[in-house]
Amino acid sequence: MAVVYSGASLASASQPLPTLSEEDSIGSSSTTEKRTAATSSSYVEGGAEKSSAGYVRNDAVYWGTLRSETTEPHTVRKKRSISQVAMTQMMKSGRQPAQRTAEDFFFMRTLGEGAFSTVYLAQEVSSGKEYAIKVVNKDLIRRHDKVKSVMREKDVMTSITHLHGGHPFFVSLYCTFQDPTRLYFAMTYARNGDLLQCLQRLGSFDDEVTLFYSAEIVCALDFLHRCGIIHRDLKPENILLNDNRHIMLSDFGTAKFLNPEDNFGARDKDVLPRSEENHHRSRSTFVGTAQYVSPEVLVDGDVGPSCDYWALGAIVFQMVSGMPPFRSLNDYHTFQKIQKLDYSFPEGFPELPKDLVQKFLITDPRKRLGSVEMGGVEMVRSHPYFATIDWDNLSLKTPPELKPYLPASSGEPAFHSDYQIPLIEPGLDDAALTRLMGLNLKDFVPLSAHISSVDSNRTGEDERVRKLSIQRQAHKYHRFVDDHLILKSGLLDKKKGLFARRRMFLLTEGPHIYYVDPVNMELKGKIPFSRRLRTEAKNFRTFFVHTPNRTYYLFDPERNALDWCNAIEALRERYLDELPDEPESPCTKSGKQKR
Numbered sequence: 001m002a003v004v005y006s007g008a009s010l011a012s013a014s015q016p017l018p019t020l021s022e023e024d025s026i027g028s029s030s031t032t033e034k035r036t037a038a039t040s041s042s043y044v045e046g047g048a049e050k051s052s053a054g055y056v057r058n059d060a061v062y063w064g065t066l067r068s069e070t071t072e073p074h075t076v077r078k079k080r081s082i083s084q085v086a087m088t089q090m091m092k093s094g095r096q097p098a099q100r101t102a103e104d105f106f107f108m109r110t111l112g113e114g115a116f117s118t119v120y121l122a123q124e125v126s127s128g129k130e131y132a133i134k135v136v137n138k139d140l141i142r143r144h145d146k147v148k149s150v151m152r153e154k155d156v157m158t159s160i161t162h163l164h165g166g167h168p169f170f171v172s173l174y175c176t177f178q179d180p181t182r183l184y185f186a187m188t189y190a191r192n193g194d195l196l197q198c199l200q201r202l203g204s205f206d207d208e209v210t211l212f213y214s215a216e217i218v219c220a221l222d223f224l225h226r227c228g229i230i231h232r233d234l235k236p237e238n239i240l241l242n243d244n245r246h247i248m249l250s251d252f253g254t255a256k257f258l259n260p261e262d263n264f265g266a267r268d269k270d271v272l273p274r275s276e277e278n279h280h281r282s283r284s285t286f287v288g289t290a291q292y293v294s295p296e297v298l299v300d301g302d303v304g305p306s307c308d309y310w311a312l313g314a315i316v317f318q319m320v321s322g323m324p325p326f327r328s329l330n331d332y333h334t335f336q337k338i339q340k341l342d343y344s345f346p347e348g349f350p351e352l353p354k355d356l357v358q359k360f361l362i363t364d365p366r367k368r369l370g371s372v373e374m375g376g377v378e379m380v381r382s383h384p385y386f387a388t389i390d391w392d393n394l395s396l397k398t399p400p401e402l403k404p405y406l407p408a409s410s411g412e413p414a415f416h417s418d419y420q421i422p423l424i425e426p427g428l429d430d431a432a433l434t435r436l437m438g439l440n441l442k443d444f445v446p447l448s449a450h451i452s453s454v455d456s457n458r459t460g461e462d463e464r465v466r467k468l469s470i471q472r473q474a475h476k477y478h479r480f481v482d483d484h485l486i487l488k489s490g491l492l493d494k495k496k497g498l499f500a501r502r503r504m505f506l507l508t509e510g511p512h513i514y515y516v517d518p519v520n521m522e523l524k525g526k527i528p529f530s531r532r533l534r535t536e537a538k539n540f541r542t543f544f545v546h547t548p549n550r551t552y553y554l555f556d557p558e559r560n561a562l563d564w565c566n567a568i569e570a571l572r573e574r575y576l577d578e579l580p581d582e583p584e585s586p587c588t589k590s591g592k593q594k595r
Helices: 029-039 059-068 082-092 138-143 147-163 195-202 207-226 295-299 306-321 331-340 351-360 377-381 391-396 430-437 447-457 461-474 561-574
Strands: 105-113 117-124 130-137 173-178 182-188 239-241 247-249 486-496 499-508 512-517 522-527 534-537 542-547 550-555
Touching: 105 130, 130 138, 138 147, 147 173, 147 182, 195 239, 195 306, 195 550, 207 247, 207 306, 207 351, 207 377, 207 391, 295 306, 295 331, 306 351, 486 561, 499 561, 534 561, 542 561, 550 561
Parallel strands: none
Antiparallel strands: 105 117, 117 130, 130 182, 173 182, 239 247, 486 499, 486 550, 499 512, 512 522, 534 542, 542 550
16 A cells, blocks of 8 residues: 655656556567657667667656566566556546656756766756756666666655655655666755755754754655665765755665565665675775664665664764764774774763664664664654654744854853855955954954054065075974965864864965864865855854855864954955955865865
8 A cells, every 4th residue: 555645745747657568579679669759769779789768758668678687588577667556546647647858958057976877957948947857877877787776766766756645855756768878867956955065064963953854854764664665875965955945865776665576676685875786895885875874784684664763863963963973994994883883972962862863873673763673663753852843744844044053062152153154345444344254243352453463464575485484494384385374373173063173273375274183294174265255253262264165163272263263364355356256175185175
C-alpha cells in the first residue's frame, strides 16, 4: 500500500514517467529507428549495437534496456517497474505525462559537478519555472558500472514523488528525458543551497536552528521509511533548503527499498555509499560521507532504517559543535573510530542534544533510538529535546533565521550576529565610516583614531624596503606571506562552533590575512579580502570577520580584538580601489581550505 503524504498535493508539473510495453523488443537497429520516428525520442548507442533508451518522453524504454543488460539480453523485464506502476496510476487519474526535451529548457548555470553527472539550473521555456536538472553521461555510467545507482535514484524519486504523493521535505521529480549521449533528471531547485554550505559559512547553528532542522529531518525519515525506503547516505550535503528554507532530502543513488520486490535497481548488498562495487574497507572510496556511515554498514552491509538515525546523530552533533563526531586524516581511520565508537563531546555541548546524539550513536542498530526494537520514530519524537516541536504543523512554520553564531565556550558567552554586509558607496565621510564598520562601538576607541595612527606609520618607500629587509632576515613567519610586509601579527583562536585552534595571524600589505599553525609551522589558509569584507567586534576578546561566503570567528586572549578590527578595516580602506567586489574562494597553497 502506498504511503501518501496528506499535506502535499500532486502539482500538475510533477508527472509520472511514460513507459514502454512490458513485451517490447529492444535489440535491433530497425526497431530503434522505427520507435525514434514514432516517438521523437533519442536512443543510446550501446557499444556496436544500438539499444532503445528513451529516458523520458519514453523513459521506461531506457531503464528497461539497462536492466535487461543484466538479465535478459533482448527483452525488457516483464515485471512492472516503478515507472510503469506510476504511469498506470497516472492514466487512471486522467492526467497526461509531461514530455520534455533539452530544447524545452534554458540552461542557466552550473550548480554542481560529480564524477558522472553535472547539475544545472534551468528555466522551462513554456512556464518560466526553474528546475535543477541533473545531466548524466550515458557512456560513463556504463563504463564505470554505475547503471544500478542511476536506476536506483530514478526509481526512488519516482516512488516518493508519484506513488506516495510526494512530501514537502523531499526533492520532487518533475520529469526525465534523454538525448543520444545524456540522461536528464529535472527536479526541484533548492535556491538556498544545502546544510553543508550553511555550516561552512556559519561554522555551527544556534540552538533554535539546530532543533528546527533536526525535527524536519526526523519527519522526512519517518515518511521515507514508511514508504519502504532507507536513504543510506544521509549527510548535510544531501539536505537541501527550499525557497522558504525548509529542508528537502536529495541524492538517492545509494538508497535501498526495504521490500526486495521493489528494489528494481540494485541488490541488497551493494550498500556502501559512494564506494566501488568491489572494494576493500581500507581502500573504500567514500567522498565526504565516511563521517556519517553506521557501524553495521562497515561490518556486513546488512542495514535497516536505523542506519539513517545514526547519520542523523552525527548531523546533530555537527550542527551543534561545528564538526562531525568521527574525524581522522583518512577514511580508514575514520571507519576505525566509528566501529570503536571513538568520539567525545566538546566542552559546552548542551545536555539535551547530547543525550539525543548518544542515543542515536549506538553501535548495535537494534538498540539505537529510532529502530523498530526501540519503538521506532515515536520514541524519537517523544525525546525531551523535541518537547516544543509541533510535529503536525512543522512544514507550515517559518524556519528560524540562519545567521552567524558563536556558541558559549571557554568562559565567553554565546554571540549572535545580525550584521548584513552592505553595498559600498564612494566616499569616506563619517556616515560612510559608520556604515563600513557596521559596529556599535560607542564605548570603544573610534575608528578614525586608528586610521590616523596607521596613516602616520606609512612612511616612504625607503623605510618600507628597510623594514621588509629586516623582516626577511629576522621574522620566522616571513616565509608564509609571499614576501609581503607584515603590518600586524598575533596568536588568535580560530573558532568553529565549539572547537578552536590557535593560529598565528599575519596581516600584510597586499592586502592579505594569513593564518599559520604555530606548532607545525604550516600555512593553514587565508581570509579572502574583498570590498565587502567587514569586521564586527563582540567584546574586547572576540571579533568576527565577515566575508560574502563565510564568517570567521576569532578570539584574542590578549584582549586586543578592537585593534585587530581597526587594523583590518584601515587596510581595506587603503586598498579599496584595488580590491575585487567578491573574494576568491579561501584556500591554501594546496588549493583546499584547512583549519
